[in-house]
Amino acid sequence: MTANSTRRLIDAPQTSLYTNLEVSSNRHPDKAAILYYGGMVSYRQLRSEADAMAGFLQQHCGVARGDRVVLYMQNSVQFVVAFYAVLRADAVVVPVNPMNRSSELQHILEDSGARVAFVGEELMEHVRTLPRGQLDHVIPARYADYLHEGIDLPLPDVLTSSCSQPLAEKIGGHAVVIGWNDALSRACAPREHESRPEDLACIPYTSGTTGRPKGCIHTHRSVMHSTVSCAKWPDLASESVMLCSVPLFHVTGMQNCMNMPIFIGATMAVTTRWDATCAAHLIERHRVSAWITVPTMLIDLLNLANVDKFDLSSIAYLSGGGAAMPQAVAQQIQQRWGIPYVEGYGLTETMAATHINPPKRSKPQCMGVPVFNTSSLVVDPETLEPLGEGETGEILVSGPQVFDGYWKSPDATREAFVLIDGKRYLRTGDLGYVDSDGYFFVVDRLKRMINASGYKVWPAEVEAMLFEHPAVQEACVIATLDPRRGESVKAVIVLRNGEHATEADIVSWARERMASYKVPRVVQFADSLPRTASGKIQWRLLQEEETRSRNARS
Template identity: 85%
Template sequence: MTATSTRRPVGVPRQLSAPRTSLYTNLEVSSNRHPDKAAILYYGSTVSYRQLRSEVDAMAGFLQQHCGIGRGDRVVLYMQNSPQFVIAFYAVLRADAVVVPVNPMNRTSELQHILEDSGASVAFVGEELMEHVRSLPDRQVDYVIPARYADYLRDRTDLPLPGVLTSSGPLPRTESVNSPAVIGWNDALARACMPRGHASRPEDLAVIPYTSGTTGRPKGCIHTHRSVMHSTVSCAEWPSLANESVMLCSVPLFHVTGMQNCMNMPIFIGATMAIMTRWDARCAARVIERHRVSTWVTVPTMLIDLLNLTDVDRFDLSSMTYLSGGGAAMPQAVAQQIEQRWGIPYVEGYGLTETMAATHINPPKHARRQCMGVPIFNTDSLVVDPETLVPLGEGETGEILVSGPQVFDGYWKSPEATRDAFVLIDGTRYLRTGDLGYVDRDGYFFVVDRLKRMINASGYKVWPAEVEAMLFEHPAVQEACVIATHDPRRGESVKAVIVLRNGEHATEDEVVSWARERMASYKVPRVVRFAASLPRTASGKIQWRLLQEEETRSRNVHSEDRRLD
């Protein structure tokens, strides 16, 4: 029997009809229905839906009238979680433009690539990240709008604040002739510009998130209002969330998981977002208790941190009714502890940047542990032989394919990569996920391995080829091969095996320090090993699998030694 996605647990629907409107319309509707309701809770301060929409419209007008932004233009959003992130995101959409979210952990060279590749002319930037804008070699954008997150702390709070909210200095000014014009966030809003009529349609571009590259630099994923809307509505309808929900927003909003589950979905249903700029387990516990948080979509490491608080039992966390997430498998022992403490399961899901978050989620009432779940609304999934693309039967391991309205249109300015990403089977266009897994007789999917090289560090995907390409820029590095090494907290971390150039010298600490200045922290090698040479095939390709297998064997030997001790 062919392993298709037609089977699913009783009571789990297959179809969903999403609104055929732009994402901005969701904010318009919710602000009309609940103008005085808290849209955002931010360390003790509140932004109502009326204020949120008003500031979104004013910023959209500024983008159009002052920055010349028009339909289809790209605008970079380079910020940490904050009210400004939400306002900027929806302001870009209100201006009929396209959001290009950038990981705030990215450094100058990573930012430069995305600016150049996307062709963005305007960038919203957190003030703590302006140093990376000032370090750009030439004028990459015309306008930069820096934001100080602490400006939205309107009321005093006893909640612990991250350093970025307490160490703000004056906003940086730019003096170079080749530098972009810098207009402060508050100055832009104060102009109270009126936006033109909203014209975006479902088929227009909405978001271009960048995914780390399997063969080098990151590629932009083209998402329309239609693909993002389907995922947004699915996030709400799958667990049947109500607009009374209060959602803890601790995962990064630049990433599709946070963007959809912690921002776009709550705005769609008119719920309340409790936003955290930086992760802090104790602060999260206090926010859950104080605001009666009911919904938390997060990654396993955050839940583990919370459960490891020595005084976790003194917090009243009983308001939580729905816990979900993905990125990495939830350890069995932690899943059991969650159910024992709160009486609810941790509902695991699966998705990609290319699919604007989930393609598979476990049914809340029929959740299985360490399982992708079943395909969500209007989504089909197959398991095929990765070489022949022939569909496989129940329990047979192969590559997982997905097809659905949330799947992206392709990679920005990368037609060849787009062609390689899709395959046509029985007249249906499927995305190749690059993950190996199987489907059981009940229609549940399980991931067992990777077809592509990838390191999963606390849910952040690291493609070794991208890290290797950056390491080659080090003057002492002749060759580098990046593999995964076990990390007790993150699951996996990056390890680099490096061959130095003749006559050159470098230490592990020097390489790590050099890397920290140039790449996001989760990509930085935590371990560096120097070698005289790297293993190669007869055709000269580096045999990374041999190094990975050696690393795995070494870990298993050490684990066995500890057990014997």
Template identity: 75%
Template sequence: MTATSLRQPDGMPRQLWAPQTSLYTNLDVSANRHPDKAAILYYGNSLSYGQLRREVEAMAGFLQQHCGVARGERVVLYMQNSPQFVIAFYAILRADAVVVPVNPMNRASELQHIFEDSGAKVAFAGEELMEHVRPLSGRHVDHVVVARYADYLRDQTDLPLPDMLTPAVEPAHASPAAGVIRWNDALSGGFLPSAHASGPEDLAVIPYTSGTTGRPKGCVHTHRSVMHSTVSCAEWPNLPDDSVLLCSVPLFHVTGMQNCMNMPLYIGATMAIMTRWDAQCAALLIERQRVSTWITVPTMVIDLLNLPGIDQFDLSSITYLSGGGAAMPQAVAQQIQDRWRIAYVEGYGLTETMAATHTNPPKHSKPQCMGVPVFNTYSLIVDPDTLVPLGGEILVSGPQVFEGYWNAPEASRDAFATIGGRRYLRTGDLGYVDRDGYFFVVDRLKRMINASGYKVWPAEVEAMLFEHPAIQEACVIATHDRRRGESVKAVIVLRHGACATEQEIVSWARQHMAAYKVPRVITFADSLPRTASGKIQWKQLQEAENQRGGA
């Protein structure tokens, strides 16, 4: 079944014509239309569209003239949610370069791989993350612009603030190392960028996604693919330009990047940015800023609804609530319906598709459902072995689908299948289509753990665990987590004569990998089950865990 065979949801057209320009042009247009309107609200502080564009231009000039960034070169963006993240993202695009967004949970070894693979020599980094950048300075990165998020808190606030918005991590008078420059110094350099030259076919963003084998791979997206997804995010729910969006999910991830940054800048809306998730702060922001739109993950909604004293807050301004990453529990969906008289609109997408390929129609939403293919998007359910359209793996094709993996031609070839003359991305998820044309995910073809919407690939965690001097072998599986849905469990065989406790391995893992990848549960075994050919039988371990009620 394809998207063209589905009825049009809520009277929306099946086709969408996105602007044939660079993504940066969206900011330029909105700044021309609304120069004095608030583009960003940051813990009681405001940044107008006009000021946002001026700072983007100044930073783009710095990238080109001071750092020597040329058209098509990659620039790493390694920050928490902040005004600086938005400015840096659009400054890179304005400089005709390519954004390489990096999860701020990543540590030095993970960061090193991305620098080496992408070839980036320039980076933006949050001040609190510099301890992971310093070991790479000089060898892997030539220029680093360091941002202190608190610099954009010009007015006092009684809102609860995360730790990194309190006193500076480094004293303000400390001299930066060679190649490192403070954000404000870069902005005040007086550099002007050359004329903007990027078009729809130029590269725009290379977000990294973990794979079933080996290290994370970069997903190559052009301005065209990102633009189509951006416009789709706005047109599907038909959001007005006076919308205020709560930006609580990470902006480095395509869900936050598209729904909470690129989309509101496209329509000229206002973003209320949170650097770190805090349910009480979110309730205060919704109440005070009259937030109308919240695209988020189920975990955050559950936290908010369980906040002590939640009934004391006026949250009636919320008119559109949407998200994905994990299915929304039916009981929580009912609470949302009872409180806001709206549905939690679930969607489905991948890093390879720059967010959504399927979304529920706002007025006809089904619970725990992917929805229907969005504008210009085709989707099939096929047998994963024969590719016959009978049932099994979900395939998608549309303008938002990536070009392929950076520096990985074989993986790029394996990611696609051509059926009926159309090129489809193989999602690796198994599902079905109901009689109304709505798609549902039922299982995963690929080996992956879904921890609160964060995708954890066991092979990557195993590869890092093997670096521990006491570990001979490790097999990573999913274990049930009442809050996160799934968490990481490692079954470990220690080297002969080695000694290590569960807590020692967990502490080591926290120093070497992003927090969401760290095994929450560790068990020790004398050996791991293997096939006749010597492959570890991870499915056997996973099934045993499932039978124990662990997943």
């Protein structure tokens, strides 16, 4: 069944993504583009620095059209400048998770062929251990260089500690290192901008949950369509002030918290690390009106002991994805702000959203409806036959934001797509269904189903119910081996501060609220759950640990 998307159409600009910064800097030269812990960068300054860094890349680093350049940094002014500098130089951005270490970075460098990298000062230790000849030029950055005196906000350690190593040096004799400020001071003028919509703009890498991370090929056209969709769907105005707390290397943050605000000429309040207290201060101080975030950050904010001391009334739009918003938390949001948490759905392969809930007609724990110019189907994962309303199958998507394929991986690219009625669809690997209103719901990942004596258990459903327990802050459901049933349900639970519960308490509570085959047979308590930098719970890590543990005991 296909949700009707023909009435949701837009025409995105047929230009390079960099043109958005050019347009906004011409319209709002003195307006704050970035607010950074009390400091301010205007649109004029942002464009000027991006242009100067682009010229440096071309003249001193030999970056040519189509070359890949790595961005290995946390959220910062430098990340935004570097991103647009690479685009201005007609090159391709390769964003790297700052949680990655040397071996992971090495894989992406080798796979992408990038020879130049922007690197956060605190991450230089992982660059220094790379094999000789891996990089030609490295431009390290101190995020604190953009701080101003008199800061009264809680700052992350990375902004208050100083690296003992000088920024400009040779790394093991195999790369030229020139500090950020030194590079800017060259005031190099870039060549004429030549990128077209069909040229490559960005190659973000998948999280690697199904093997080695793969690069997703995105053109200026695919990124632009996603950027415009992010703005037009909630109809955000240039007067918006947006809290940018999710990682910019990830497509959710990249699109919703950087590229989209620049497209509409809005202001970004950027944080390098997540801190709920700092976020509350920023919302109050800058009258933040829009926040695209993940449920865990909202949960942290609402659980602040002194949250009621802050004036957070400026928030007019809350949205996000990555994980379903627990219904109990959604109700708190509705009570506090009088607005819904607008849930959406997307992939690295689709440069963020393919589905978003209509802001005024949102459904809870729902991925929403297909966004502009996008079609979606639910099919039988084996036969690829389209399924009917309410039937669970694999979700497929087709639209301008869908990537061209995996970098240097033709086999994986062929497996990712399927033709149905002459249209090319991406196989998301997610299971879900569509209701009578055309809203899509994710049930779970295709390979995450628990088979308990033939009964299919979808972990996400059990997690959503566990969230309703008053002592449960977070939960992750995985499979545990069962000699009689094959598999049973195990819940790894983080309790709320000050709350107490035993395994028997959780099991007894669950038995009253869900079918017996869904009830966790094993409950493990943890201080925290492993997460990706984008906030998603790494259930696969917990599953692998559980499997190893069971095998060792058997």
